[in-house]
Amino acid sequence: MEFLYYFDEVFEPIALMLLIGGTIGGLILGATPGLSPTMAVALLIPFTFHLEPAQGLILLGAAYTSTVAGGAVSAILLRIPGAPANIATAIDGYEMARRGRGALALQLSFLSSAVGGVIGVLLLIFLTPVLARWALAFGPSHLFWLAILGVTIIGTLGSGSIVKGLLSGCIGFWLSTIGFDDILGVQRFVFHPVVSGGVNIIPALIGLFAIPQVITIFAKGRGRTDLEVARVASHPIGAAIGELSQRPRALAIGTVTGAIIGLIPGVGGQIAGLVAYDQTKKFSRNPESFGKGEPDGVIAAEAANNAMVGPSLAPLLTLSIPGSPTAAVLLGGLLIHGIFPGSDLFERHPEVAWTFINSMLLGQILMLVFGLYIAGAAARVAQAPQQVMAAIVLALAVFGAYSVQHSMGDVYVMAFLGVAMYFLERFGYSAAPIVLGLILGPIAEANFVQGAMIANASVGLANYFFSGWLNLTLIAIVLLSIMFPLVRQLRFGGTVGAAKI
Amino acid sequence: MTCIQRLLPSAIIAAVGVWVAYISYTQEPADAFLFPRLIAAGFVMLAVWDLACNLLGASVPAPGMDATAALNLAPGMLVLLIYIFWGAKALGFYTATTIAVLTIQLLYDPAPRHLFRAWGRRCLITATFVAVMYGLFAKLLGVYTPKEFFH
């Protein structure tokens, strides 16, 4: 309960102003396509130079939590996930918005983000040392299987056909190997100079999700589009809370899965939302409604990706190991003030450590308040006429893809993948497994190569990747994630969750 | 028609898969292609399976393409391609965006093209949007696009 003593620091005028500024700024940056939470936090680092350590961290903590939640806004309204963590949100969130329930989707996403986020931070507060040890248990072989699992889950989940889903995942894996091999520096599959630096994740994410959307609107043609414009039902917040309280299962599954998976260094944050979505669908009474605007899908995904924020910082705060790129940037924010995270951080700099954690706790509440306020206004975006949406999404995609590393090449790759994806979607392939393959490919490869080297110097390849309870459990889950839907598909003649994203 | 349509993407993907596998298993140094070999095996296997499913007509039905949709999307697609592959760099991001946003609205707006009010609305939307983008990216985030607004 020590953290309660430091709460007054967060309520000082300057601190509170920073917290509010960080939250609002974070929501806006998070909702901007192309700006991942990592970039948003990195952009804020220079501002913290001029602040006291605790104040700087308040700003960063608030921005981190709210960018993750802000990514849901563009995922729901424009079907552009703000960050990989929001991919699962886009599946049902966008369907809800299309059916005129955008306001509800946004409200649910912020409410479940806040619930998940608060529980995640509380876990961080009470269980940090235990959590950090648990995170270390994952060695190269486990991370490899986990990355594979991420792709098999989405491959079998996101598309009508399991073969096409897994094939899309393989395409994603292959795309991730284009460019330089990270370890030996050999160029692979460089068939055009534009991809000599590899396929960058964020532009690919934008292209694969946003461009097919734009072309779909084109394909409907001119005229009569007015009939398709969804009426946005304004939705009272009380009713949204009521809706959420009737769906405790999705909320609980999302929060627990997010918190556990978020801990795992490197892989966690990316797939927390997806695994939670998958689990919720499996345990749901009506799994066939997923992908067609099921509120449970939004709740689980958003609860998970914010529940992961707290625990993902446990390895950083106690072991000084940044578990994710965002945590690495936060480490920078700590270091410039001469604060070294480590097991004794809470003894040496209690005021800083606790203020930081408290700011994330309070940041969740503020995020909820501002988020709900924005939700009402932002939902109207979905009401904009189709041709305006198409134009705006296209331009946002171009700017978003360019701004990641100021590269025209990224914009070309974005456009090429997007146009190709439109046609592939028409033939039953889906974007989500490709993106996941692209994101998890480097993780799988790095851990595979590293594991193979360690194995060759020690116990041998088969022994290293296929023994130990953690490896075996993960392999079992990978196999189950393929077999389970496959059996169902064969039995029911291919009507498994026609979830299309 | 639909059969050929469905086979085409599968065949293209299978061809890419075979190419990936060929490169992975022939290029040196082999150490750099360990992981590509692993995935190429899965890639080719799944691609062949998918192709077989389509040949036997056992695959999950998909919407496919039809002539109306193709005709409808053609002009928009043209604007998209010109905007991205030529305009953004040659004219500068902001000029190209202004033109593209206005053209797309013009092409797909159901309102009659000679209606004065509709023109006013389109221009207003375009101007507001480009101003917001300029403020956000050029001023706030400091993203330096190939050409700034006016030069």
Add this chain to the structure above:
Amino acid sequence: MMRWIFGIMLAVTGMLSLVAAAMADDAYPERPVLLMVSYGAGGATDFQARIVTLAAGEEDMLAQPIAIVNKPGAGGRVGWNWFATEAEADGYTLAAYNIPHFVAQSIKGGVQYSADSFEPIANWGADPAVFVVGKDSAFNSMSDVITFAKENPGKLTFSGAGLFVGHHIAALQIEKAAGVKMAYIPTKGGGAAAMKAVIAGDVLAGVNNLSDAFRAREAGDVKILGVADLERNDFLPDVPTMMEQGLDVDNASVNFRGVMAPKGTPQAIIDKLAATLPKMFEHKNVVKRMKAGGSPMHIMTREEVQAMWAKRQETLSELLKGL
């Protein structure tokens, strides 16, 4: 007659453009300058680059801010390739360099740059490589490590951040000096991932950045057995150098970080930058932040960096010849 007119026109145009160029250099910089970092946000190079460019906007420095752009991938190759081939040599695009990384990569081949593709401006930091083991490890000195490696050739796994980077060079030098074969495991994701492998016990030991290792030791997670530099470091006065422990390892693996421009940048701009940047690095706010972050500073002028680059080129060519 025509030839005359043509000649005069040519001369006038030439003069005009000269004047214009001179004026442009005088006014430089008129807009913000980009600094490309070939590692991701949050890495040590990115973090330090953001700090040392803090003061750029001040009137007596460049009077324009320096913005950081990250182009990560393949141990820096993606970014430096871009810089060597596509960056405009107008002084508005600069890059951070890491020695020995890019020199080693260019010797190994497969990239589109070498030390001749770039113009060094100034150096801001030097981060030596150190040898670390987990806190419960049986190794307590470099000689323990070497003894184990001699008894178990190729079995001693130790991590480092990639191939042809400072850590790898240090690893090669240690193996060569001791005449042993060990299993170097390159990790992806910089020093942090390599450090995680050591702390989690995935590998038996590791080579890492002094700054990261220092923090990990403060946190009680690792032991530091030796520094691969010519003398002991101020941050770790109790840790002996490799030389002190009888291993002939010099400072070739020390990670120097600084700023460079593409070849072809106007000399006037290079001179202005070379005069301004060291001053900027010495700014009291910069020094304070760097010290607080545990990042060792080492400011060098353009001439000193040129000499250092030339020396590294020689040492590394020799070391990497067998590979």
